[in-house]
Amino acid sequence: MTVEELVAAVVALAIVSAKRLGAGLADRAAQGLEQSVADRLGRLYRWIAGRLPGEEGAALVEEASRSPAARALLRRRLILALDEDRAGVEELRLLLSPHASALAHGDLLLSGSPGIPRQLPSALADFTGRGLEIARLVESAERPGGCRVCLVHGPGGIGKTSVVVQTAHRLMASYPDGQLFVDLNGAEGRPAAAAEVLGDFLMALGVPRGRIPDDEAGRTRQFRTESADRRLLVVLDNAASEQQVSALTPGGASCAVLVTSRQAFASLAVDERVALSGLDEGTAWDLLRRIGGADRVDEDPESGRDVVRLCGGLPLALRIAGARLATFPARTVGSFARDLADDHRRLDVLSLGERSVRAVFHAAYQALPSLQRRAFRLLSALDTPDLPAWALSPLLDVDADEADACLEGLLLAHLVQARRGTSEGQRIVLHDLARGYSKELAAEHPADEADRAVRRLLGALLSAADVADTRLRPAGARHSGRDGAVRQLPPGDAVAADVWEAVEWFEAERVVLVAAVAHAHARGWWELCWEITDAMSIALEHQWRWDISSQVHELALDAAGHLGDGRARAALLRNLGEALRDSGSDVGRAAECFREAIALFQSSGDARGEGDALGNLGILLRQQGVLREAMQRLIAAERLFRALPLERGLAWALREKAVINRHWTRYTQALAQLDASQALFAANDEVRGVGWVLRTRADTEKESTVDGCPLPRRWYEGPWPGHDATSGPEQDPRWPAARAHYEQAAQLLHAVRDHRGHTWITLGLADMALYEGDQAAAESISHALRETEACGDHRGLSRALTVQALLVAETNRLSDAIELAEQALAGPTDHVGAAQASFRLARLYGATGRRQDVLRALQQSRTHHQAAGMPFPDHDDTELSKALTRPAPRARRFRRHQ
Numbered sequence: 048m049t050v051e052e053l054v055a056a057v058v059a060l061a062i063v064s065a066k067r068l069g070a071g072l073a074d075r076a077a078q079g080l081e082q083s084v085a086d087r088l089g090r091l092y093r094w095i096a097g098r099l100p101g102e103e104g105a106a107l108v109e110e111a112s113r114s115p116a117a118r119a120l121l122r123r124r125l126i127l128a129l130d131e132d133r134a135g136v137e138e139l140r141l142l143l144s145p146h147a148s149a150l151a152h153g154d155l156l157l158s159g160s161p162g163i164p165r166q167l168p169s170a171l172a173d174f175t176g177r178g179l180e181i182a183r184l185v186e187s188a189e190r191p192g193g194c195r196v197c198l199v200h201g202p203g204g205i206g207k208t209s210v211v212v213q214t215a216h217r218l219m220a221s222y223p224d225g226q227l228f229v230d231l232n233g234a235e236g237r238p239a240a241a242a243e244v245l246g247d248f249l250m251a252l253g254v255p256r257g258r259i260p261d262d263e264a265g266r267t268r269q270f271r272t273e274s275a276d277r278r279l280l281v282v283l284d285n286a287a288s289e290q291q292v293s294a295l296t297p298g299g300a301s302c303a304v305l306v307t308s309r310q311a312f313a314s315l316a317v318d319e320r321v322a323l324s325g326l327d328e329g330t331a332w333d334l335l336r337r338i339g340g341a342d343r344v345d346e347d348p349e350s351g352r353d354v355v356r357l358c359g360g361l362p363l364a365l366r367i368a369g370a371r372l373a374t375f376p377a378r379t380v381g382s383f384a385r386d387l388a389d390d391h392r393r394l395d396v397l398s399l400g401e402r403s404v405r406a407v408f409h410a411a412y413q414a415l416p417s418l419q420r421r422a423f424r425l426l427s428a429l430d431t432p433d434l435p436a437w438a439l440s441p442l443l444d445v446d447a448d449e450a451d452a453c454l455e456g457l458l459l460a461h462l463v464q465a466r467r468g469t470s471e472g473q474r475i476v477l478h479d480l481a482r483g484y485s486k487e488l489a490a491e492h493p494a495d496e497a498d499r500a501v502r503r504l505l506g507a508l509l510s511a512a513d514v515a516d517t518r519l520r521p522a523g524a525r526h527s528g529r530d531g532a533v534r535q536l537p538p539g540d541a542v543a544a545d546v547w548e549a550v551e552w553f554e555a556e557r558v559v560l561v562a563a564v565a566h567a568h569a570r571g572w573w574e575l576c577w578e579i580t581d582a583m584s585i586a587l588e589h590q591w592r593w594d595i596s597s598q599v600h601e602l603a604l605d606a607a608g609h610l611g612d613g614r615a616r617a618a619l620l621r622n623l624g625e626a627l628r629d630s631g632s633d634v635g636r637a638a639e640c641f642r643e644a645i646a647l648f649q650s651s652g653d654a655r656g657e658g659d660a661l662g663n664l665g666i667l668l669r670q671q672g673v674l675r676e677a678m679q680r681l682i683a684a685e686r687l688f689r690a691l692p693l694e695r696g697l698a699w700a701l702r703e704k705a706v707i708n709r710h711w712t713r714y715t716q717a718l719a720q721l722d723a724s725q726a727l728f729a730a731n732d733e734v735r736g737v738g739w740v741l742r743t744r745a746d747t748e749k750e751s752t753v754d755g756c757p758l759p760r761r762w763y764e765g766p767w768p769g770h771d772a773t774s775g776p777e778q779d780p781r782w783p784a785a786r787a788h789y790e791q792a793a794q795l796l797h798a799v800r801d802h803r804g805h806t807w808i809t810l811g812l813a814d815m816a817l818y819e820g821d822q823a824a825a826e827s828i829s830h831a832l833r834e835t836e837a838c839g840d841h842r843g844l845s846r847a848l849t850v851q852a853l854l855v856a857e858t859n860r861l862s863d864a865i866e867l868a869e870q871a872l873a874g875p876t877d878h879v880g881a882a883q884a885s886f887r888l889a890r891l892y893g894a895t896g897r898r899q900d901v902l903r904a905l906q907q908s909r910t911h912h913q914a915a916g917m918p919f920p921d922h923d924d925t926e927l928s929k930a931l932t933r934p935a936p937r938a939r940r941f942r943r944h945q
Contacts, residue, residue, distance in 0.1 A: 053139050054125045055223025057095065058111065058118060059163055094139065095121075098128045118278065122223060164251035166228040167282065170216045173337040176330035177210050180321050184214045187319035188280075188303040189221050195303040196296065200311050201323035202461035202478070203234060203407030204363030207307040208284050210323065215282050215305060222303065224277035227251060229295075233287030234309055234410050241294040245270050248281075248295075263294065271298025278302065289315045309411060311459050324464075325360025325478070328352075334362065338369025343380060350384040357387045358397075359479045363407060367399050374399070393483050408484040411462050418443065419456045420488075421496075426463065426477055427485035428497040429504065431562035435555070436465070436473040437541040441503040447538040468555050472540060498570065505563050505575050506535030511552070512560065512582035514542045518549035519585055519799075520695065520733070528614035528653070529581055532574035546734055550800045553586035561599055568602040576606035577615045584622040589735070589801045591838035593630035597623060614656075617647035621660045628667045629803070631841035631875050637667055658687035658696050666703055670842060672878020672915040674707050681707075695736070698727035702740055705747070710879055710917050712769065714751040721747065735804070738795035741788045742808050748785035749815060752776040755918065757883040759818040762853065762890055765930025768918040776818055786815060803843075806834040810846050817850050822938055825854050841874040849884045856891055857938035864935075865891050872907075882911035882919075893932035901928045 095108060107124070110117040129135050180199075188195050199207045215226060227248050231239045245266035249259050252273050260266050274297035286292050286308040292315060296304055306312075311322070326334065332355050336344045344351040358364035372383060386396050397404040412423060425442045426434065439450040454475065457463045464476040477485060489497055509532055543549035553560075560583045567576035580603035587596040600623040607615035624640030627633045641664035648657035665680035681700050688697035701724040708717035721744050728736030754770035756763070776782045789808050796804040809831040816824030828850045835843035848871035856864035868888040872881060889904035905924050912919035920927060 051122075051126060051220045053136065054122050054129070055220065056163055057139060058121050058125070059224055095125065098125060098135065118223070119221070122220070163223070164225040164227055166251065167215050167219075167226045168212055168228065170213050171209055173334070174209055174213055175334040175337060176326055177206070177213070177323075180210055180323065181214050181217070183319055183321060184211075184305065185217055188214070188218055188305070190318070193300050194297060195319075196292075196306065196315075196317045197304070197319040197321070198306045198308065198312055198315065198317045199321045199323060200308050200461070202361075202481075203309055203411055204361050204404060205323045205325070205461075206362035207309075207323055209362070210321075211282055211284065211305045211307050215280055218280055218303065222278045222280035224279050225252065226280045226282070228282040228284065230284045231286045231291055233285045233291075234407075235285075236410065236414060238287035238291060241291055242266055244295055249273060252277075267294050270295075274299040274302055280305070283307070286310075286312075309461050311461075313459070326362060326365070327360065328355060331355045331358065331360050331365055334365050335369050335372075338366055339372035339380075340376075343372055343376070347380040350379075350381040353384040354380065354387060357384070357393065357479070361404065361478070361480060363402065364397050364404050364480060367397050367402055367404065370399050370402075371396075390483060390486075394480070394487070397480070404480055405484060405487075408462070408481060411460050412484070412488070415456065415460060415462070418445075418449075418453050419460070422453050422457060423462055423485055424489045424492065425497060425500045426475060427482045427489060428501045429559070429562050429566055431559045433466070433474045433476045434559060435468065435541065436475055437538045438475070438504055438507070440538050441507040441535050442500045444500070444503060447540075450538075474555075501566060501570075502533075502572065502575070503535050505567060505572070505579065506533055507537040507541070508556070508560060508563050509575060509579050509582060510534040511537045511541045511543075512556075512579060515549040515552045516582045516585060518543050518546045519553075519589075519735070528612075528618065528651075528656075529578050531610075531612075532572075532578045546732070546799060550586075550589070550798075553583065554590065554800060557583070557586070557590070557592065557595070561595060564599045564602055568606055571609075573606040573610045577603040577610075577612075577619060581615075581618050581622065584625075588625060588629065589799065589803070591629075591802050591840070593626040593632070593839065596626035597630075597632070600626065613647050614651050614653065617644045617651065617653070617656055617660070620644040620647070621656065621663060624660075624667070625663055628663070628670065630839050632839070634667065634671065634875060638664065641667065654687050654691055655693055655696070658684045658691070658693065658700075661687070662696060662700050662703065665700075669703060669707055670879075671876060672881070672911065674710060674879075674915050674917075678704065678707050694727045694731055695733060698724045698731075698733070698736055698740075701727070702736075702743055705743055709743070709747045709750060710755075710915060712751075712755050712918055714747055717747050718744065734795055735799050735801055738792045738799070738801065739804055741792035741795070742804060742811070745785040745788035745792065745808075746811055748781040748788065749776075749811065752779045752781045752785070753818065757886045758853075758890055759820065761820060761936045763930060765927060766920045766922055768920060782815070786812070789815075802834065802838065803840065806831055806838075806840065806843055809834070810843060810850070813847070813850050817853060820938075822854075824850065828854065842877055842880055845871045845874050845877070845880050845884060849887050852891060853887060854938075856894065856935045859935075859937070861891065861895050861935060865895070878911045878915040879917070882908055882915060882917060885911060889928075890931045891935070893928065894935040896932065898928065898932065901931055905931070 099107065107117060107121050111121045129139070184197050184199070187197050199211055201207055215228075219226060229239065229244050229247070231244070240263075242263035245263065246259055248270055249266065250256060254269070254273060260269060277299055279297055279299060279302045281295065281297055281302065281304045283292055283295055283304060283306045286306050289312050292304075292306055292312070306317075311320075325331075332351070335351060335355055354368050355365070358368055368383070368387070372378070372380065383396075387393055394405040398406075412420060415423065422439060422443055428442075436454055437447065437450070439454055440447050443450060443453065445453070454463075454465075454473075458465055462481060464478065465473045466476055468474045513529075513534075543552045560579060564576055564580050567573075567579065580599045584596065584600075587593070600619050603619050604616060604623070607619055620640040621644040624637040624644065627637035627640065641660050644660040645657055645664065648654075648660055661680050661684035665677045665684060668674075668677035668680060681703050685697060685700040685704070688694075688700060701720045705717040705720040705724065708714075708720065721740050725737060725740040725744075728740060753776055754767060756767040756770045760775060789812050793805060793808045796808065809827055813824045813827035813831060816822075816827060828847055831843070831847045832851065834840075835847055848867050852864045852867035852871065855867060865888070868884065868891050871884045872888065885904045885908035889901050889908060892900040892904055902924055905927055909919055909924070
């Protein structure tokens with residue numbers, strides 16, 4: 048026994064002496080053993096008094112018999128007194144050893160005589176992590192103010208018992224009158240009877256068997272009486288019900304109860320409720336190394352990380368995995384990780400001896416009512432990491448209230464988890480291992496059960512996506528014909544009420560919608576496959592998810608081919624062309640997609656779709672700098688939109704025409720077109736369109752101030768058509784107007800999660816800061832570079848690199864600057880962007896005196912300007928190269944120190 052345990056025992060026995068139980072034994076002694084016990088109680092009492100000065104010992108023992116706080120103080124004082132008194136410790140050990148054997152004869156003691164049960168299982172030597180949870184439990188259990196009840200709940204295999212046993216061992220000194228432990232068999236479906244457990248508790252506390260009542264109510268009353276004046280710690284492991292816990296809760300105000308259960312016991316009054324989740328990656332790694340052997344795991348850390356990931360943070364799975372590695376040392380970690388990666392074998396691999404992850408899930412599943420069992424089987428039918436909570440309603444074909452009740456049951460059983468979504472709704476999450484068990488169960492049932500359920504879910508997802516798509520495009524759809532799939536009315540809370548909710552909805556459900564498209568394609572549900580894809584296309588565009596858009600559109604085009612539906616193919620080609628164009632991944636194929644879509648829309652008589660495809664082809668040509676042909680396409684689209692009429696399409700066509708007129712320096716005409724476009728968008732409540740018009744207006748005001756000159760005045764004082772280089776742009780009222788419009792556009796596009804539009808605003812503001820000589824441009828351009836690189840926006844990246852090149856040059860790093868400027872010209876052909884980038888590169892070459900490179904870059908810039916129809920100085924290259932061949936200006940922060 049440790050010093051703390053010895054002191055706890057002697058204090059408990061001294062209280063017996065203080066209550067004169069020893070004298071009572073002597074008066075009633077019929078055998079020598081009782082007299083021996085009474086004698087030893089007196090000797091222990093005198094031993095305590097001898098260790099404390101004056102009359103303090105006796106007074107403190109008397110007070111300890113009435114007050115838990117005094118008992119705790121007495122224990123602390125004795126531990127301090129014995130800290131360096133080895134002889135005293137040994138003397139106490141001798142005094143207690145015969146006394147303990149005498150007290151073992153429980154039938155000879157009075158019912159009020161306290162036994163000291165020590166029933167805790169040993170704590171795991173390899174226990175890892177959970178420090179915060181244990182600290183919470185210890186703090187709550189030691190808090191004064193009545194019997195403390197702490198509940199630790201979570202799924203099977205999550206480590207509840209280990210956490211509570213570790214906690215209980217830390218609390219032993221605070222509860223010296225005994226620690227009771229019982230497994231209540233809640234998970235096994237055969238819960239222990241409370242009456243039997245109470246009988247065991249009472250005998251452990253020294254109550255003679257003959258004095259224990261027969262009925263549960265009587266035993267509960269006696270247990271509460273026996274615990275009233277003691278500091279007892281009771282551990283109720285694997286509890287089955289709240290009633291079971293209530294019957295086994297002691298009555299003492301100085302007791303504590305630690306409860307574990309797979310159920311959350313929502314209505315049980317507890318002082319601390321700890322929900323255990325999986326271990327984080329670092330803790331899981333440490334646990335695997337401790338059990339499986341650090342040397343073995345460290346030999347192949349990559350495979351070890353795979354094992355940790357595939358166990359999903361579940362301590363039971365990690366322990367079985369570690370035990371397998373330790374038990375079969377000839378087997379490599381890599382081969383074990385490969386077996387574990389097999390979805391069909393994973394649960395077989397995570398079984399060893401009597402321990403099995405599958406058995407844990409099976410026990411929880413068997414305890415569910417039939418509807419919850421069916422729900423658990425169906426939740427894995429769609430291969431997605433989570434689902435919105437409302438999905439249970441169409442999956443089960445029940446109303447929303449019944450689905451909510453079913454979800455609560457699954458959550459209370461810890462077979463599923465819930466997390467808060469970006470909006471108010473919950474999301475249902477299946478642990479990867481639970482998902483594997485769910486799929487096993489589904490395979491044991493007829494396949495059409497899952498098929499019918501998933502078709503209902505996909506029909507509901509399509510209906511909700513239709514509504515969200517309409518919210519994003521209040522002016523109308525881009526084409527006709529998305530009406531063949533069977534839809535299912537989703538619950539009311541699944542539908543977006545306005546554009547802001549539509550943005551949030553598509554963001555939250557993107558992964559689910561992609562999984563729905565893949566599932567529909569795999570099952571041959573062709574209408575659902577292409578219509579869900581089309582419904583989510585504009586959201587994927589706004590989110591810059593071009594790779595995902597291309598992926599799902601390829602599946603959807605195959606579905607349209609199986610249907611032989613030309614209208615569907617036309618719509619999907621138009622969408623795919625947009626993804627390929629905006630990502631810059633294959634602009635040649637993007638043009639082919641638009642041209643075929645135009646022909647298909649024409650043949651089906653869909654003027655709306657034809658106009659939209661024409662407009663998008665115009666955008667592609669404009670982005671490539673083929674401005675004259677782009678204008679022709681946009682004019683053709685404008686005619687169709689005016690004839691329909693379709694105000695949304697007309698607004699976008701006018702905005703695109705304004706961009707081209709800006710490049711041609713027809714600023715007055717561009718601003719008039721932007722006025723008309725903005726009015727149409729505003730009239731149709733299309734927030735995104737208004738944001739893009741404001742951004743284009745800011746671009747126009749900014750460029751008109753400098754007449755399209757690609758370089759700030761400090762960099763270039765040579766000739767430029769229409770440009771007066773004698774004053775800075777800040778003096779022109781159009782300059783602050785441009786900044787204000789950028790800021791307004793940023794607010795709108797941020798609100799609708801249009802990342803691409805927002806990034807181009809950042810580019811515009813960075814360009815303004817460059818012209819102003821403001822080093823704040825460096826921060827803006829760094830942000831723009833990160834965004835354009837992350838999303839694969841090649842045009843945006845090229846623009847950002849040219850700005851960064853000039854900023855770097857102003858810090859006297861010309862070699863780095865030239866490398867950045869050359870990189871900006873390495874992307875796909877874009878006459879407008881290349882015209883500006885090559886002129887800026889010529890200036891950087893000039894700063895280093897590389898005359899031939901200046902002339903070459905200057906000629907490239909002239910060629911790109913002419914190809915786009917953009918104005919360029921009417922001077923020969925030799926004269927222009929002189930204006931470009933000058934030292935680079937220094938950044939303001941350098942100039943100040945000269």
